[in-house]
Amino acid sequence: MSILSRVKPDFWNHRDGSEGPFKHLFDFRRIWKLAVGLSAAIALAPVISMAVFEYKVTHNAMEAEVLLRTARLVSNTRRTVSFFFSERKAALDLLVRQHTLEELKKPDLLTGLLEGLQKAVGGFTDLGVVDHQGRQQSYVGPYELEGVDYSDQEWFKEVVLRGVYISDVFLGFRDLPHLVIAVKHDLPDGSFYVLRATLDTARFNDLLSQLEVSGNGDAFIINREGIIQTPPRYCGRVLGKISLPVPEYSSRTRVLEEKNFNGQLLVIGYAYVTETPFILVIGEQKAELMKSWYRTRTKLIGFLAASIVAILVVILGVATHLVNKIYLADEKRVMTLHQVEYANKMASIGRLAAGVAHEINNPLAIINEKAGLIKDIFTYRKEYARDEKLLGLVEWILTSVGRCGAITRRLLSFARHMHVSIEPVQIKEVIDEVTGLLGKEAEYRDISIHVDVSDDVPAFESDRGKLQQIFLNLVNNAFAAMSDGGRLDIKVRRETPDAILLRVTDDGCGIPPADLKRIFEPFFSTKKKKGGTGLGLSITYGLVKELGGTISVQSEVGKGTSFTISLPIQLKQRKKGNG
Amino acid sequence: MTEKVLLVDDEKEFLDSLAERMKTRGMDVSTATSAIDALKKTEGESYDAIVLDLMMPGMDGLEVLKVLKKKRPEVQVILLTGHATVEKGIEAMKLGALDFLEKPADLATLTKKIKEAQAKKMILVDKRTEAKIKEIIQGKAW
DSSP states (O other): OHHHHHHSOGGGGOOOOOOSTTGGGGOHHHHHHHHHHHHHHHHHHHHHHHHHHHHHHHHHHHHHHHHHHHHHHHHHHHHHHHHHHHHHHHHHHHHHHHSOHHHHHOHHHHHHHHHHHHHHTOOEEEEEEEETTSBEEEEESSSOOTTOBOTTSHHHHHHHHHSEEEOOOBOGGGTSOEEEEEEEEEOTTSOEEEEEEEEESHHHHHHHHTSOOTTTOEEEEEETTOBBOSOOSSSOOTTSBOSSOOOOOOSSOEEEEEEOTTSOEEEEEEEEOTTSSEEEEEEEEHHHHTHHHHHHHHHHHHHHHHHHHHHHHHHHHHHHHHHHHHHHHHHHHHHHHHHHHHHHHHHHHHHHHHHHHHHHHHHHHHHHHHHHHHHHHHHHOGGGTTOHHHHHHHHHHHHHHHHHHHHHHHHHHHHHTTSOOEEEEOHHHHHHHHHHHHHHHHHHTTOEEEEEEOTTOOOEEEEHHHHHHHHHHHHHHHHHHOOTTOEEEEEEEEEETTEEEEEEEEOSSOOOHHHHTTTTSTTOOSOGGGTOOSOHHHHHHHHHHHTTOEEEEEEETTTEEEEEEEEESSOOOOSSSOO | OOOEEEEEOSOHHHHHHHHHHHHHTTOEEEEESSHHHHHHHHHHOOOSEEEEESOOSSSOHHHHHHHHHHHOTTOOEEEEESSOOHHHHHHHHHTTOSEEEESSOOHHHHHHHHHHHHHHHHHHHHHHHHHHHHHHHHHSOO
16 A cells, blocks of 8 residues: 555546536546557557567468478378388389299299398298189298188288289287288289288388487378377377377378377378378377477567566656646646735735725824814813813724724735835834734734744845735634634744744644645645635745745644744845846 | 915815814914815915825826926925825925825824924025025125
């Protein structure tokens, strides 16, 4: 709360009391909100929209790049796999073309051929010749498979139909994953035979395991039923079923996005390897692929947030500063306006008083002379025989006229000092004039006024009218605070050789410390309900400042209040041509 | 020696009362209720003092003062007014008024001023007479 109130600008709690058509001009909170809102919108909207736009564009570009890279990798790998098989198929083709069935049936030759294949191409474990009835005519390899009948096996039917056959990876009775590749060779007499070779999967696996797949990726081959053919790094094991559905057939490389069982988004590229039952699958974690972009994105968002904060701080600061400036200027304007108004009012009162005094003086003079004449008659003519009682009455009239004269003279002197500027002033005279004006009220309320001007106070340069106003305001204030029968002290001392000290002390109700700070503020009044304008002390403050002095206040609730004014003896001429 | 005084004021009531009171005090008082009247009266007579109201309809006190001073520099004028302002007072003194009193004025004060005026005028008249005599003495061949 205390921090908030410290940060809170002056205008925040300002409530303009005046009603009128221009009231909205002084709603500073609204002005502030408008300024902050507008400038924030103008400053932030482009920044944020640029950032969002940029984000989208780079995100899409990055994604496209990732997909493209995967697609390229898949299609390259497919070519490799495809080549692997066509190479082996071509080798077998070559054998059947260069050798007759009779030659191939010789185990010696076949052994030599197998060795040749193993050396030149690699990956072959055995080699067998199967005749058109499906019977294995000759065989070289680690197993005793001569004479095995394949006639009702699937692969045999397939190779008869298509001329070439590549099997899925299977364990077979050897309990090792392997695959079979077979080519049919038609003979001139219309019959045929088949050269069948078994490939171990090691070389096949190497093709994929050596593949560098980024983004925690995996590359493996499945068959069309979704059985995994080469050992994957993460997604299951060989001859297991993959967790994802088998992708639909496509003659070209395709890339799609799929969620795995962990909910992670995967980029999956696949391609059907032609002339084989295999589908090449490369899966990568999208998050890993986008990692570098995410890093950049985090930095950018951080930068964006920082700039937004900076912009907001600057806008808030500038708006607050400016609105506060406006507020202060406005306060000053209102203050000046009221001071002018007050001065005008005082001047009008002065003119009125002077007019009244002048007009009254003439009839007063007549009364004076008439009464004087009556007195003369009583004094000089014998027939009125010096009637003491009548003489006394006339004397009373004359005394009263004298009093009236004194009052009009005082009014005139008050009016006269309204516009007089700097002149030597005897402070005692000023105080007497003020207490003279307020003397009656003091008398009615039984307030005793003690004026104590020490002898070393010289006549000093000042504005008599303003001094009068200052004292009038202070004494009036004191009267308002005091109860009947109080005591008002006015003391004047020479403080330093250059300054005199005036102190007006009452024994009234005092001012609470909370109000004490605001007492010189304009429109601060505790007498508002009783018709106070809250301007008296602020005008007094302004007047004291104009006279080059300072004013301070000490107060204790219940004990009284003391205003202390320090005025310079020699007034510095600040304004020229003032009188 | 009686003082010969001319009172000028537009308020007849005031004028009459004051005149009567001054007469009872042994002064030779004439009155005039307007500036024109006052100027007429000063044509033929010579007064020791003229008590002049500042504010009068037509020609005001200061103008009368100017005319009077032009005609007879030795004339002594006391201004008496309810409209006392410092500027007017200063102007009056500059124009050669003897004094400036505020209404309602104390008769004793006024009397004192009139006596002063008389004395001053006598000195002036004496000086003039002396000068004249000197002139005559020097001018004529005896």
